[in-house]
Amino acid sequence: MPLLKISALLLVLIGLGFAVAFGTGTLRLVTAGYPPALWPASAPFETVPGTPQPIPRRPMPIELDDRGMELFEASGGRALLVMHDDQLALETYQERIGPGTRMNSYSLVKSLVGALILRAHAEGKIGSLEDPVGMYLHGIGSDAFQMRPLRSFLTMRSGLELEADGSDKQGRLRQVNPLGNLARLHAHGLSGIEERLAVAKGNEDRFSYQNVNTAVLRQVLFNVYRQPVHNLLAEKIWQPAGAGDAFWLRHPESGDVTAYCCLYATARDWARVGSYLMKNGTPRKSFLPEGLWSDYFDRGLSGKELAGDVYGLHVRHNVLDRQGEDLQGPFTYMMGQGGQIVYMMPEKNLVVVRFGKRHALLHSTLYSVWNSLSAPET
Missing domain, CATH: 3.40.710.10 (DD-peptidase/beta-lactamase superfamily)
Structure with missing residues (x-):
């Protein structure tokens, strides 16, 4: 077949492909681009209404140790928050990002x-x-x-x-x-x-x-x-945790939220939510029966099983077992693209929230946080 005819056929096929994409609405995804890391974003969203509550703060906030700061900066960290013993103990942000910045959860x-x-x-x-x-x-x-x-x-x-x-x-x-x-x-x-x-x-x-x-x-x-699921999230988790308003990406055609991605909220709100789930709700009302809560945190797994990294009931599990480190034991974590992480360690009453451009070392981040918490006050 002559080259001119092949080129013409390719153009027709490409044109048909884009026509179908436009007709089905999928072209919007390509032309709009992927939702950005920081709010605001130009796409359809549903509001997850919140009831923001103050977070108790440690009387003397701590600073991240040198190793922790090295990890944070090398991975393009945007926010790192530590909740320990029900208090906000550490809060570090990249320049031009702060407590009110909503970031993409992925x-x-x-x-x-x-x-x-x-x-x-x-x-x-x-x-x-x-x-x-x-x-x-x-x-x-x-x-x-x-x-x-x-x-x-x-x-x-x-x-x-x-x-x-x-x-x-x-x-x-x-x-x-x-x-x-x-x-x-x-x-x-x-x-x-x-x-x-x-x-x-x-x-x-x-x-x-x-x-x-x-x-x-x-x-x-x-x-x-x-x-609608964004209302369920608000009623069952977001508001009971004391989190503020968030914005959840919506499918442009169906109107449903994209359950697998893209909730814009502050790092503090993720700390509130992580603490709420880790503590299984509030003293007045549990989020789950004890057995289901234990399944969600996969407390039946051995250290050897956890060392291989386990994907459980839509949440991940691993273990800290590095010799010479004071922090040891299992941890559960949520993870999003680029290394957005919410760590939860019920046995240590510890929640760590990390947002950034790239993945940071999973275990080393926790070790550095714990060492910072344990460092003598100056």
Whole structure:
């Protein structure tokens, strides 16, 4: 075929692709770009209304030690907060960022969607985490999808493979194919990919980090409560934790929030929420029954199991076991793209919130924080 005809055919195919993308709304994702790291952002959002409460402060705030500051600066740190013994003990920000700056959670918010599923189970809205998802999502996806247990979506072992790479890589949406599954999900929500909800044969129980799992859980929450999920987050977690107003990215076509990404809130609000979950609610009202809370924090795992890093019920787990360090034991953490982290150590009454441009060393950050807390006052 002559080169001129090949070029013309390619132009036609490209034109058709963009026409389809425009018609389905996915072109908006490409032209608008990925939501930025800092608020404000030009995209549709839902407000998560808060009831901000003051955070008790340590009488003598501490400073991050030299190693901690080195890690913070080398990774493009934006904020580092430490809550210890129910007090704000340390607060460090990058220049031009402060307590009122709302930052993009990226995938941190997935862990809150997982916690809401456990709350729905505790309230009897969900009978069992072993129930097939089809009990709560009727008439969508393949027969095999309908039979997958809810727990498999919480643990990212559902067998769904809508994204080519199941890892949480930096900038996946920046390079999104406007006709691909992720773009369709991002533009339309779950309704945009219903016909593609099929279990990959042989992969039913293999871990694969897929945003669609959280999108499925969001739809389950809506179906059992008949309430928008951003309102559920406000009612069940955000307001009881004493957090302030936040803004959650919305699918431009469906109007649902993007359950797997992009809640803009302050680092202080994440510290409040991390403390609320770590302490299992308030003395007056628990967030979860003790057994479910223990499952969320995976307290049944051994140190050897935790050392391999475990993805649990939409939250991650690891262990501190470095010789010569005073801080030892298991920790649970939420993580978002670029190393946005909320660490929780119930046994130490410790919550650490870290926001930044790039991943910081996971364990070393905690060691430096603890060493800073333990340093003699000058």
